[in-house]
Amino acid sequence: MTATVRVIVADDHSSVRAGVRSLLSAAPHVSVVGEAADTQSLAELLDQYHCDVIISDLGMPGVGGESNAISLLRRVLRESPHPRVVVLTMVHHAHTLVGLLHIGVSAIVDKRDAPGSLLCAIEAAAGGTPWLSGYAQRALESADPSSRPRLGVLSPREWEIFQMYAHGMTIDGIARALDRSSKTISTQKRSAMRKLGLASEAELADYAQQVGLI
Template identity: 60%
Template structure:
């Protein structure tokens, strides 16, 4: 695992101590105009403070190493640590670590199963960039209070799926996510089994379980989903 991701998972402990009762947020987006817009939106919110900004997951990893925060607001289409143009894998590792900040995804994507998949990996809020400016503030306050929050456009997109995905019906385990990523990268089940030193039956079971949790029924839907989130 790259050093930046490894630090986020908890091996570095010299983070800046949080000394405020405000909701501390880190903003990550590869578009400067989006970060500036979020900064402008939140600057007059008395209970919210931006403690850092990043343009990619390398910068986000460094911020999470050094700045205590309550919430990460992140796009999922920005450059990743591994060179891919997505941050889903990195955010999942953040969410699997502990203690961890909550994550709100700020996105233009409206694919229902992909949005539901973000909830499955532990994202607490999804805000569509098409929604009103106040939608992000609503999401921050709801997520800080421990609730899962969808902006109006995100909710409409998820509810439009047939059948509608079961939100948080089951979070992919670390092994299911590992198998999922290898499979969509083009590895056959028997090769995955050999690489991970597991039986082919176990790999097949974990693949089917991941698909069920993501609301996917066929391999073509699986590949389409992976393309939507930038993994294939």
């Protein structure tokens, strides 16, 4: 690869951003054009700068009170044309990783693989080739191939209810807060879990922790 790849790095930990910046500084064909500590800053950078690849964590302070970057990344990937997205994360829930690929993420790098894998991921993403680091690949191999999540089609209300439930609110409490029936809230909560590929309350809690909701 000879053309310069313009990269924006988004992670709420300054040490991670510094490490990524240091790693990429050794690659003459990669230029970091911006850094963000939350999804609001990432959205603003995307409005200000053209980039080829976004490197983003999932669990970051989000736009509109959200606690992760999934909604913003999903919106970015719906645009045409759009930057390639490399997710840099500690999330290892197989259904979540499959869901990220489903919405158009080009590469997933587990942070435990980052030093040796990130440049490979950037090059693959910039070239339009899907890529997974070792830990991410092994996590995906553990998934039930018959169960495919549909992360990209959660409605705004389903995501709102899912977040409220993950934060510890009861179905009845959510129903009162949103002026809906408990039956409606329960149905939308189950729908959100199904679309995320979550089969139990334990998986829900694990997922919510991995993406920074709790």
